[in-house]
Amino acid sequence: MATVKLIQYEDATPEVQAVFDDIKAARKVEDVNNFWKALANQPDNLKRVWQNVKEVMGAGALDPMTKELIYIAVSIMNSCDYCTHTHTAAAKSKGMTDAQYQELLSVIALASTTNAYANGLKVPLD
Amino acid sequence: MATVKLIQYEDATPEVQAVFDDIKAARKVEDVNNFWKALANQPDNLKRVWQNVKEVMGAGALDPMTKELIYIAVSIMNSCDYCTHTHTAAAKSKGMTDAQYQELLSVIALASTTNAYANGLKVPLD
Amino acid sequence: MATVKLIQYEDATPEVQAVFDDIKAARKVEDVNNFWKALANQPDNLKRVWQNVKEVMGAGALDPMTKELIYIAVSIMNSCDYCTHTHTAAAKSKGMTDAQYQELLSVIALASTTNAYANGLKVPLD
Amino acid sequence: MATVKLIQYEDATPEVQAVFDDIKAARKVEDVNNFWKALANQPDNLKRVWQNVKEVMGAGALDPMTKELIYIAVSIMNSCDYCTHTHTAAAKSKGMTDAQYQELLSVIALASTTNAYANGLKVPLD
Amino acid sequence: MATVKLIQYEDATPEVQAVFDDIKAARKVEDVNNFWKALANQPDNLKRVWQNVKEVMGAGALDPMTKELIYIAVSIMNSCDYCTHTHTAAAKSKGMTDAQYQELLSVIALASTTNAYANGLKVPLD
Amino acid sequence: MATVKLIQYEDATPEVQAVFDDIKAARKVEDVNNFWKALANQPDNLKRVWQNVKEVMGAGALDPMTKELIYIAVSIMNSCDYCTHTHTAAAKSKGMTDAQYQELLSVIALASTTNAYANGLKVPLD
Incomplete structure (x- = not known):
């Protein structure tokens, strides 16, 4: 294209x-x-x-690497390969380890699962 | 319902x-x-x-509050009100301040904007 | 509204x-x-x-209840509460049991998890 | 990448x-x-x-092929090409015919249309 | 909440x-x-x-009402009820008729259908 | 694939x-x-x-190029590269200028940002 x-x-x-x-x-x-x-x-x-x-x-209330992790999470949810790629590089340059990246993915994957159950079951607010 | x-x-x-x-x-x-x-x-x-x-x-490579921030980001992207609500409460109980929450939202909002540009412009990988 | x-x-x-x-x-x-x-x-x-x-x-290549299950899955993914509600009712009227509904949700939840891992890890096609 | x-x-x-x-x-x-x-x-x-x-x-309340159809639907909604590919292969190995696959896509496509109308029109629950 | x-x-x-x-x-x-x-x-x-x-x-290359129509389309896709509501009001104040709103929804609904087919069928670029 | x-x-x-x-x-x-x-x-x-x-x-209440702009917006939101490509071509053939395309993307990007804030902040309807 x-x-x-x-x-x-x-x-x-x-x-x-x-x-x-x-x-x-x-x-x-x-x-x-x-x-x-x-x-x-x-x-x-x-x-x-x-x-x-x-x-x-x-600089702000959250540290720069944490912001990059959040950026990656949103980019994966939006299927933006370019953004996932560049912000993964940015996170690494700010100290993200492989173990942290895998853990990031696991939290994204887990949240996607519980989101699906909660949305499907229409769980009422506590 | x-x-x-x-x-x-x-x-x-x-x-x-x-x-x-x-x-x-x-x-x-x-x-x-x-x-x-x-x-x-x-x-x-x-x-x-x-x-x-x-x-x-x-316990793992990322601290508990960071994991909650990522969880909230995914839950907002998946339009899961229940999950956004409960994990915002969980993040607060782990020390998230109002300023950090606002900054979390700003990163989500910013990423959504740049994701849209990158996906729309079909920016090639660097 | x-x-x-x-x-x-x-x-x-x-x-x-x-x-x-x-x-x-x-x-x-x-x-x-x-x-x-x-x-x-x-x-x-x-x-x-x-x-x-x-x-x-x-009537077609798939039976009516299976079609309703797929309809529900898409409606949950699109955050359409109205459609999830009406097609859950339709599926029940076509014989969907509670156990089948719970299993439907579990497949949706599982797929959402593995989708997140595969998209995040950029797993190459086999 | x-x-x-x-x-x-x-x-x-x-x-x-x-x-x-x-x-x-x-x-x-x-x-x-x-x-x-x-x-x-x-x-x-x-x-x-x-x-x-x-x-x-x-093995469960839904038969294995039906579960694969649901898995494909979710994977398409999540734009996971890898998962769509592998679960389409899995569904075929469990007996999915071409006609069934086309019908699966038609249900996904139809649900996406009615989801959009219902969400846009804010149709109240019956 | x-x-x-x-x-x-x-x-x-x-x-x-x-x-x-x-x-x-x-x-x-x-x-x-x-x-x-x-x-x-x-x-x-x-x-x-x-x-x-x-x-x-x-003011720009697109007229204000057209921008509101696009805004509504994105807001519906992002399941943002608040934004759908306020930008529908904004579009009406800029002249959007009921017939135009219905047509907007029909284009969104149609695109969602063909998007699903194209993504599911993996149609190669022309 | x-x-x-x-x-x-x-x-x-x-x-x-x-x-x-x-x-x-x-x-x-x-x-x-x-x-x-x-x-x-x-x-x-x-x-x-x-x-x-x-x-x-x-032909209808909206002009053909406006319909194509809406179609592109939905296709980008659904991560449908094929549809984004073909409807961008269609919009150009109906007169869309580069400036209009860039403005379309800017509206999509802006709406994605405000959608994220509104969904995250749970802004009550006016």
């Missing part, structure tokens, strides 16, 4: 380059992920989504 | 009571939640699901 | 009454379910959906 | 080999599916999930 | 009141919806989400 | 050819999409689904 055109740094407008520079500085990476190159087709979207990511995934 | 019959402790078979006792001891609670009373209509299901919960949610 | 207006038989156009009569005859019931009364706001939709139901749920 | 490491029988611990042997005996197959080789990275998960599958998919 | 605390205008901080004022001015309404009062428990979230809504739902 | 057998025009029964002819005439195309060739394994399904598509996607 034809996928979206990816905007490379050297072909980007100064406006897009500024966002790319901010992402690279914040994440200490050489180049931005394809996700951002895809969003760059609409600079407004690029800026808005990056602003959201910076605000939500930055 | 008629919901499932809930099996109370005093009406349960010894087999079911033994599982209820195990749940109460493990969780240090006076009575089991409606979920278990609903499952008790089929003692095999009750035993199997509780065994799964004990194994997956017990 | 305000719900859709339900069209009662006595207030319906002859076109809608003809569909209602066909549903009542096919199902040997006194009155049609609210679903049909809701669809009747747009007679074209009513006719088309009923035609689909008649063709798909009628 | 890099997928999970698959544990082959000859590289497995005795604990894992015992589960693999049990799967092979129960299913009368030469080798276990990739799903089990992937789960074997965490022997506890392997044992628990297989135990669940044995209990739920074994 | 206990729901989130709603922050009323008179109890809000000046920071929150400023966002509420902006929403009321943009929408020409007397009071903001409960959604915003719920988000106001975390002023950062309130500001960020409102900023997103303003940017995305404002 | 083995996919469904595609029925080509020259191998089709007269019954199937008649539907193919109707699709080609209605859409002014040389050949039908793989979706229809896949459905043609069961001529009854082919006829019924095409009849539904003709009725729902034809």
